[in-house]
Amino acid sequence: MVEASALPPLLAAALAPAVLIVGAYTAAVASRAVEALAARRSPAGALLQPLRSAALLLRREPNTTERPDAVLWAVAPAAYAALAAAALAVVPLAEGVAIADVRTGIVLFGAAEALVMVAVFLHGWAPNSHLALLGGYRFVALALSYELLSMFVLIAAALPAESLRVSAIVESQAGLWNVVRQPLGLPLWLIVTLGVTFLGPVNVADGADLASGTSVESSGRQRLAWEAARGGMLTVFSLMGAAVFLGGWHGPLLPGWAWIVVKGLVVMLLVLWLRHHVGRVPTERAVGLLWKVGLPLAFLGLLQAGIVALA
Amino acid sequence: MPVFCAVGEAGREGPRTLRLDRRVRLVRSPRHASLLLAIGRIPAEHHDALRLVHDQVCPPRATAVWGGGGAPPLPGAVEIEAGDDPVPILERLHDELLDGHRPSAPVLGPRDNPVAWQGVGPHGQGGAGMMGGAPYGRPMAMTGPDERDGLQLDRVPVTLGPFLPWLPPGMRLVLELQGDVLQSLEVDVATLRHRDEPAIFGRALTRDVPLADLEIARARHHLAATAELLLVLGLDAVAERVLRLARDARPGSGGAVRSLARALKRNRSLALSTRGIGALSGDRLPRSGPAARAAGRGRDARSDDPAYQEIGFEPVVFSSGDAEARWLQRLAEAAQALDLAERAGSRQRAPGPALEGPRGARTAEAQGTLTPDGQADELGLLEELAPGLSFEAFVILLVSLDLDPAERSLRG
Numbered sequence: 001m002v003e004a005s006a007l008p009p010l011l012a013a014a015l016a017p018a019v020l021i022v023g024a025y026t027a028a029v030a031s032r033a034v035e036a037l038a039a040r041r042s043p044a045g046a047l048l049q050p051l052r053s054a055a056l057l058l059r060r061e062p063n064t065t066e067r068p069d070a071v072l073w074a075v076a077p078a079a080y081a082a083l084a085a086a087a088l089a090v091v092p093l094a095e096g097v098a099i100a101d102v103r104t105g106i107v108l109f110g111a112a113e114a115l116v117m118v119a120v121f122l123h124g125w126a127p128n129s130h131l132a133l134l135g136g137y138r139f140v141a142l143a144l145s146y147e148l149l150s151m152f153v154l155i156a157a158a159l160p161a162e163s164l165r166v167s168a169i170v171e172s173q174a175g176l177w178n179v180v181r182q183p184l185g186l187p188l189w190l191i192v193t194l195g196v197t198f199l200g201p202v203n204v205a206d207g208a209d210l211a212s213g214t215s216v217e218s219s220g221r222q223r224l225a226w227e228a229a230r231g232g233m234l235t236v237f238s239l240m241g242a243a244v245f246l247g248g249w250h251g252p253l254l255p256g257w258a259w260i261v262v263k264g265l266v267v268m269l270l271v272l273w274l275r276h277h278v279g280r281v282p283t284e285r286a287v288g289l290l291w292k293v294g295l296p297l298a299f300l301g302l303l304q305a306g307i308v309a310l311a
Numbered sequence: 312m313p314v315f316c317a318v319g320e321a322g323r324e325g326p327r328t329l330r331l332d333r334r335v336r337l338v339r340s341p342r343h344a345s346l347l348l349a350i351g352r353i354p355a356e357h358h359d360a361l362r363l364v365h366d367q368v369c370p371p372r373a374t375a376v377w378g379g380g381g382a383p384p385l386p387g388a389v390e391i392e393a394g395d396d397p398v399p400i401l402e403r404l405h406d407e408l409l410d411g412h413r414p415s416a417p418v419l420g421p422r423d424n425p426v427a428w429q430g431v432g433p434h435g436q437g438g439a440g441m442m443g444g445a446p447y448g449r450p451m452a453m454t455g456p457d458e459r460d461g462l463q464l465d466r467v468p469v470t471l472g473p474f475l476p477w478l479p480p481g482m483r484l485v486l487e488l489q490g491d492v493l494q495s496l497e498v499d500v501a502t503l504r505h506r507d508e509p510a511i512f513g514r515a516l517t518r519d520v521p522l523a524d525l526e527i528a529r530a531r532h533h534l535a536a537t538a539e540l541l542l543v544l545g546l547d548a549v550a551e552r553v554l555r556l557a558r559d560a561r562p563g564s565g566g567a568v569r570s571l572a573r574a575l576k577r578n579r580s581l582a583l584s585t586r587g588i589g590a591l592s593g594d595r596l597p598r599s600g601p602a603a604r605a606a607g608r609g610r611d612a613r614s615d616d617p618a619y620q621e622i623g624f625e626p627v628v629f630s631s632g633d634a635e636a637r638w639l640q641r642l643a644e645a646a647q648a649l650d651l652a653e654r655a656g657s658r659q660r661a662p663g664p665a666l667e668g669p670r671g672a673r674t675a676e677a678q679g680t681l682t683p684d685g686q687a688d689e690l691g692l693l694e695e696l697a698p699g700l701s702f703e704a705f706v707i708l709l710v711s712l713d714l715d716p717a718e719r720s721l722r723g
Contacts, residue, residue, distance in 0.1 A: 038548035040555075041333075056313070056345065059409070063342060063369040130469045134491055134702060141491075200545065201580055208545045209706040211339040211475055219342040219369040278580040279544030282703040283491070285583060 012099040016085040019093065023235025024228040025050060026265070031272050038276040054228075060220035065127045068217075073126035077225035080119040084233040087112040090166050091239045095249040095256030098167060105166035106154040109240065113150060116196055116233070117143040120205050123226065124214035135213025138283045139198060139205035145290035146195030146202065152298035153185045153192070156305035157244045166240070170248030177247040181308070184301035186245040186267075191294060193237040193271045197230050200275035204283045238268040312336065312405040315344035315368060317361055317474040320481055320503050320717075322351020325377060325397075327535055327554050332398050339476050341367040345408065346401055347374045347416075349385060354481055354501035357473045358384040362419040364474050371415035373404040387416055455494070464489045477543045477706060479507065482716040486697070493705050496697035498690045503720040508532060512668045515660060522618055522655035523562050526648040531557045532669040533601070533645040534568070536713040537638050543710050544584050549575070565649035572642040585634040589696065589708030592632050597689055600671025602712055605640035606632025612667035618660040622651060634711035641713075670715060690719050 007015065028050035036043035064070070090105035092098045102108060117140055124136020158164050160181065161172035169178075179186045191202070198205040206213040215226055242248060242263035249256030251263075281289070313336050316326045325348075329335045338344050341364045353361050361384050365374060374385045378393030389404060391397045407413035444451055452465035472483040481501045487494040506513065509528035514520055534557035541550035556567055575581055591597075591606050603609025604626065611626035613619040627643045629636040665672045689712055697705050 035548045039551040041551075045333075053313075056409075059371070060345075061370045063367075130467065130488075134488070137491055138703075201583075203545055204703075207703075208339060208543050208547075209477065209703055212343070215343075216340045217342055223343065276546070276548045277578065279541070279546045279578075279584045280703075281580065281583045282588070282701060282707070284701060289583075 007097065007099055012089075015093070016088055016099055019088060020081065020084055020232035020235065021228070023239075024231030027231035027234045027268060027272075028053075028227075030265070030268055031275070034269065034272040035276050038273075054224055057220050057224040062221065063217070063219040065129055065217050068128045069126040072122045073222065076119050076123035076126060077222070077229045079122065080116065080226070081229035081232055083112045083115050083119060084229060084236050087233075087240070088236045091236060092167050092170055092243050092248050093239075093257060093260060096167060097257075101165060101167045104164050106158055106164050106169075109166070110147075110151055110154065113192075113196055114147055117147075120198070120214060124205065127217035129217045131210040131212075131216045132214045135205045135207065135210050135216075138207075139214070142195070142202060142204050142283050142287055142290075145287045145294070146192050149188050149290065149294050149298045150192040150196075152295075152302050153182075153188045154244065156182055156298075156302045157185060159302075159305040159309045162309075166243055167248075170243050170250070173247040174250055177245065177250070179245045179247075182245075182301055182305055184297050184304075186241065188294065188298055188301070189237075189241045189245060190267070190271055190274060191290070193234065193241065193267070194274060196237060197234045197271075199234075199271065201278040201281045202286055203275075203280050204286070207280050209280075234268060234271065235264070238271065239264040241267040312346060312401065313338045313344045314346045314348050314401060315341045315364070316476070317347060317349045317353065317364055318480045319349065319351035319353035319357070319379070321505055321507070322349075322378065322480055323507055323535075325350035326476075327538070327557070329398070330551060330554055331558060334398055334402060337476075341365075341474075342369060344368050345372060345405060347372065347385075348397065348401065349374070349376045349379060349388070351378055351480065352380055352504075353384050354503060356501040357481075357483075360473055360483075361385065365416070366418050366420070368416075371408045373408050373413060374416050375401060375404060385416075386419070455489070466494055473501065477539065477710055479714050479716050481720070482714070488702065491702045493697045493700050493702065496694050496705075498694055498716075498719075500690070500716040500719045503717040506717045506721070507715045508669050512666065512673075515662065515666055516673065517662055519659045519661050522622075522658045522660045523652040525660060526652040526655065527560050527562070529669050530560045530565075530568070530645040530648040530652070533641040533648070534560065536669075537641050537645075539713075540585075540634075540638055540707070540710050543706055544581070560645075560649060561652075562655070563649060563653035565646040565653075568642060568646040568649060572639070572646065575642070576639070581638075582635055585638065585707060585711065586631075588634040588704050589637075589700075589711060590631065590633040591692065591696075595692055595695065596632070597671060597692070599667075601640045601644055601669075602637055602689070603671070604644075605629045605636035610672070612665040612672040615665070616660070616663050616667075618655075618658060619651070622654040622658070624651065634707050637711045637713075670713065670718075688718055689714055690716065 029046050032046040032049055033043035036046060087109050089099040090102060090108050120139045121136040124132045157169050157178050161169040194200050195202045206215050210216060215223060218226055242260055246263040249259050251259040315338050318326060326337055330337055341347065347365055347368050349361060365385055374388040375391055376385060376388045377391040377397045389400060391400055442453060450468055452467040454463045455466045467488045469488055470485050472478045481503045483499040485497040485499055509532060511520055511525055511528045515525055534553050538550040538553040541553060556571060596606055596608055597603045599609045607628055607630040613624050614626055627647055629640050665674050693709060696708060
């Protein structure tokens with residue numbers, strides 16, 4: 001299935017963790033900067049703070065709880081990061097370059113996204129703690145609602161490209177970006193991204209009412225791994241948003257990869273702006289809204305894309 | 312530096328001040344902290360819980376007690392006077408810890424389970440069959456009818472607090488959860504000596520106080536209560552702005568509060584999170600205070616107060632009585648209080664028949680707020696309303712009520 005444009009395996013194996021780590025750092029810096037601006041103070045120091053926090057976490061002794069499921073507790077962040085890496089594989093990183101630009105790109109991306117539910121639930125289940133488990137429950141209750149949106153917006157974007165390959169979707173936007181052609185796509189994608197990284201209005205898994213939910217018992221490396229994986233996932237979904245809705249590598253003057261970075265950053269900043277300005281909506285309401293408003297809008301987007309494709 | 316605050320009596324202002332200091336990062340779980348800071352007097356009933364929280368802070372760790380007074384419940388903790396700025400001391404502790412000049416605070420225990428494993432029954436858990444029993448003294452989750460759809464699911468007994476960040480100090484919750492739905496709730500309050508409110512309200516019961524000071528204290532209280540709600544919704548940055556407004560509150564700064572209230576109203580998500588949640592009406596209503604006025608009922612004792620009549624006081628009233636109305640009410644009253652403070656000039660308020668405190672009308676004689684027969688106190692209301700609510704809705708209800716556990720403790 002993998003086409004000739006795929007990278008050599010060794011380079012690909014090195015590229016995925018590199019993108020995730022750099023992305024996680026970028027996300028941490030951006031989040032702190034956006035939070036500082038939202039709190040009306042100077043974002044100075046945002047560049048170094050994440051590094052300092054990471055160093056502190058690395059020095060902390062590992063902790064445990066009473067009868068945790070130690071294996072699953074360690075596996076959960078790794079699984080979440082691995083899913084981010086799997087999703088990243090199909091995302092274009094420069095013109096015509098992706099780790100594995102497969103023909104069924106958005107199917108692979110969707111499969112990785114769907115399995116996130118398992119990783120997050122395990123993270124809530126493993127520490128054998130009430131608040132963490134409750135976070136896991138709530139995430140499972142919510143996850144399908146945003147995942148459905150994601151499927152429909154991606155299919156709508158694939159229609160004009162007549163291909164499920166992500167690079168083909170980018171290619172189809174040479175004349176007009178999807179953000180204009182399918183105006184519902186990007187806003188819905190921002191919701192999907194908030195959902196999969198459980199931030200802001202849909203932070204049901206690690207919410208403040210649960211004193212950080214699935215992360216409540218995590219410390220040191222465990223916590224660093226989880227937060228880094230979350231940042232990595234945010235990066236992947238931001239880059240995917242840039243590719244599918246903002247024309248990926250298309251743009252004047254700058255090389256393709258630079259456009260991808262800039263546009264990915266724009267999507268990330270939009271998501272983080274929402275994270276710091278929109279409060280958590282109770283799960284039941286969030287599910288109701290996503291099904292009653294989000295999903296019909298996604299259908300509408302699909303219908304519009306279908307009619308345009310047939311016309 | 313990541314700090315977890317264990318807040319005791321008269322310690323509530325502590326985390327609010329620290330939140331505005333960029334050198335400190337307040338965390339929501341002791342597992343995320345390097346430093347444990349006990350603020351205010353920790354009631355004796357909660358000393359064991361504090362030691363447990365202490366042991367949950369992963370080494371290397373250090374502890375400090377700020378304004379504890381008397382014997383600190385944490386051996387080896389650095390003591391900080393109530394009036395001192397704790398941040399430089401915390402910074403020093405943190406640096407010493409990282410340099411290795413200070414040994415990590417030892418485990419305080421107990422390491423063993425308080426109740427032995429009850430190895431009876433076919434599976435050793437102490438119950439019959441695969442069900443029941445209380446291994447290590449903790450009852451196993453048992454099935455029971457569901458409040459929502461009658462499905463038989465496990466009812467999980469959970470104890471929360473007393474140091475969960477959104478809980479009022481001195482309060483512990485014993486609840487049963489089925490999935491994320493509360494089946495029962497019992498509020499357990501420690502022995503508290505003082506009301507959780509600015510000291511000036513206590514003084515005003517018996518002495519003349521400057522009216523402007525009283526109103527500024529009220530505005531600060533209401534703003535801080537609003538910030539608590541924003542924090543629980545994950546809006547830390549907005550909460551920080553509200554706390555800054557509270558810190559900088561002065562006569563005539565009501566405009567800034569009003570513009571913030573407008574911005575929060577425009578932010579539709581806050582309505583999504585709070586509208587229709589925890590609506591109080593009819594008998595389920597405190598007689599006075601912002602929570603009652605947010606439901607369109609309840610008088611404001613300031614209406615009958617000559618000092619307030621002189622400067623033209625009109626009570627603010629909302630009608631829907633839900634969590635949304637309560638934060639709108641508090642912000643409106645905070646803005647109004649700052650306007651009143653400006654109009655009051657140097658006017659003094661003489662002790663009258665009733666004083667409108669930040670949580671309701673009070674008299675010098677009555678220990679609690681005035682609650683006539685047949686109307687529950689607010690903690691009772693909480694216990695009554697909780698069953699059937701989702702955990703999230705319950706937390707929003709609790710935080711939006713701005714409860715003071717001392718009400719129950721002082722009434723005996």
